[in-house]
Amino acid sequence: MIITNVNLVLDNEVVKGSVEIKDGIITSMSDTQSQLPQAFDGENGHLMPGFIELHTDNLEQYFTPRPKVDWPPFSAMSAHDTQLIGSGITTVLDAVCLGDYRDEKRQANLEQFINTVVESQKRNLTRAEHRLHLRCEVPHESTVPAFEKFVNLPEVQLVSLMDHAPGQRQFVNLEAFRTYYQAKYNLADHEMEAYEARQISLSERWSSQNRNEICRQCRELGIPTASHDDATEAHVTESKELGMVIAEFPTTIEAAKRSHELGLKVLMGAPNVVRGGSHSGNVAAHELASLGVLDILSSDYYPMSLLEGVYMLAADERNSLTLSQAVKLVTKHPAQALNLDDRGVIAEGKRADMVLAHKVDGHPLVKRVWRQGKKVF
Template sequence: MMNYLIKNADIVLEDTVLEKADLLITDNKINKIADNISEKNAADFGKYKLIKAEGKLIIPGLIDIHSDAIEKAVQPRPSMSLSPEMAVNQLEKNLISAGITTMYHSLSLSDGSGIRSTENVVEIINFLKNNKKSYLRRKVHLRLEKTNFVAYPVIEDMINKDKLDLLSIMDHTPGQGQYKTVEEYQEYLHKTYNLGEKEIEDVIKSKLDKKRKVNRADLNKIIELAVNNSISVASHDDDDPEYVAWIKEIGANILEFPMKITAAEYGISQEMMISVGAPNIVNGGSHNGNLSALDLIKDGLANIICSDYYAAAMINSIFLTAEAINDLAEAVKMATLYPAEAVGLESKIGSIKEGKIADLILIDKKNSHPIVEEVFINGENVYKSRFWNN
């Protein structure tokens, strides 16, 4: 394996930025961080490559614990589906170029069909877990719509077979959460699926009927099984502190995209991790009128940034957050160390420390938008890109 000596970079550590410093990678790990590491010192560990990084920034590789981009990759149009191998391989190349080195591919077991049907989700997860060759650190985040009762035994089976790395519980029934009114859900169904009035009426009736049949004891069983198998559990689109209290008590440690301030406040009071979407930050607010991610961060009510559905927003969102809170190291941790802590990976990756695995990205920060120029995963230089005069 090639070693690397990166010189004169600004290195973002856990609590500070070390300016014009050097970093040595040997045997896939961060060997040394110092003001000056001589080439002779680097040569003591074997053959190495020198990277001159004046004016560049080194941060840990991004850890994205929520992105459903895989669904669009496999099914780019409602009537067109690609093989998981073709779709995932290309998607992961794109993710690396955005600085993402660990991806929790997020797949939904909803009540619907298409890409979110049980059959398709199981097929994709089997591909992700059975094919060991990957362009990045590949993980599986399974999202359960709690009214999808037929999926409960499927999830239990996947947990027992070590197919999952993160589980989240969702409720997209109208009248709460993401769809505050029935009218909002009607509009969503019409725009997304082009359903007629009678079809929409039937879908909503079915959803509400199923919600009345949700049994917390059954959900409790699944969540406890996940926790007992060292799988982190998240709750999604929360607007009710009482529900957050219940799901926290049985093992959930993450809140995704809280819908009300009271839910976020309660989660923080219970030391839960709270994730928000990078597109929300880059856009200056939610595209559908929900809480502002940046406001939550500034108020101390969110501490994880994920790509949600658009990977390229991650790097930009970090710098926008850093500007808003006047703390680059803290903003970087929201996309690196804090998600690592939420899923139990912090001892290996998530920050730049001697002895940790070298998952790193080199950023050119001189442009109007920060650009990922090089990416290291497990100490290997897996991506390199430069501008050229067209």
């Protein structure tokens, strides 16, 4: 297969030309247009590597589309997968929460959620390649047992550790914690006080112990680990000492800069880019881009935000990112973090996972997606 008349978004430049694919692999590239009648005409769009998503909670909304409504799991998976492919995502780590004492519904769906991802891949039911990201809420007695139950699945590619207790990381600001959870769970003032006290108690009892144990096992198994919502240099130092390779959603410039300096790839939400800032009042992703300490974008809860975020960062005069550099945030850099050497760039010998994007009236749109050379959108 030949794709021609496209702007190839390469590692360090954008080149007008063509690409040839055979047996799912990119075999050659050219800076000229193909004259063969069977070549696919990309109509001057941008041809990028397929996007690699490390942290998405998107599947949950299809499992439970309304309160008290459970959707058939493989139907939910199909709808989720279709949305991801339509957003240009060809490799995805579906995030599943372990030890999430705040949400009983999540825990009830846990095993079914994981089995659906695993079985969908075994039966070739999806268009994107789906893997698993275990999100471990460390302040709970059930976290390590749940982690040990699932960590040996071959689909597990990333483990992150988080503590959403009041006064910790994302919720250093206690008022922000109260505002968020009191509204989320519709708690009266006295109920909120009891809830807050319980979360603090659980964090003091379990967080450090569980964090150390999960990281120890991941180091032995060779599974990459990620911190979550680091806010201080002390948090970052601890993450580095525990062997973490990704800093998910650092909440301050201080934490992001130190993570980058120590070699942790700084991951921020693409919705943060699109919206112009954090929904919880933490550091804006565009600030980190302007400082040169933004390494990876994640769509988090909105898949199309990856494509939109890439174009927005490349056009933002507050930073010096070219389109090639912005595209690396959703392709090459996440591939490197997971040691996926076969994808993440348009280059000879790499997987033909590719996205063709156009801008229509200033809005980026996904026109075609190929996974291993096969058209999947």
